[in-house]
Amino acid sequence: MRKILNTAHIYMIIGLVSGLYYRELTKAEDFDGTTQLAVVHTHVLALGMLFFLVVLALEKQFTLTDHRLFGWFFWIYNAGLAVTVAMMTLHGTLTVLGHDGGAAVAGIAGLGHVLLTVGLVLLFVTLGKCLPAASRKA
Structure with missing residues (x-):
């Protein structure tokens, strides 16, 4: 449970710093x-901090970490979010500096979204396997 809480905490810090980065870079330049930097802040706070606080509540209720797929979900989802946020930040920074992000940035961002999707599927499979047998019949 501590790992999930720490992950949410790290995403809170990254989310707040990304908002500061957006404000200061656009002011300095x-x-x-419009730039993708404007939404990095909210993406990190929602898909990182809030998401993992929900996972923490689910862990408390269903002990998700006891299932073997939880580790796969955790690392794949985090990798997807890291790639997605990094590409959003890079694309947004390039936009502010007057450069084009190019197809490579968009392609890598797409890979990040695929990883996020796989992570979400793994979370739902894990959650489904951790539900008590009686609640599956309903």
Whole structure:
């Protein structure tokens, strides 16, 4: 349970720092257009911090970490979120600096989204296997 809480805490810090980075970079570059940096803050807080707080509550209720798929979910989801957020930050930074992100950035971001999807599927499979047998019949 501590690992899940620490993960949520780390995402809270990253989310807050990313908001500060967005504000300071756009101010320093006198940028007033649209950039993906504007949504990195909310993505990290929602898909990172809040998501893992929900997983923490599910762990308390269903002991998800006892299932062998939980570790796979945890690392694949985190890898997907890290790749996605890194590419959003890179693309947004390049936009603010007046450069094009290119197809490679979009492709790698797509890979991050695929990893997030696989992670979510693994979470739901794990949750389904951890539910008490009586509640599966309903």
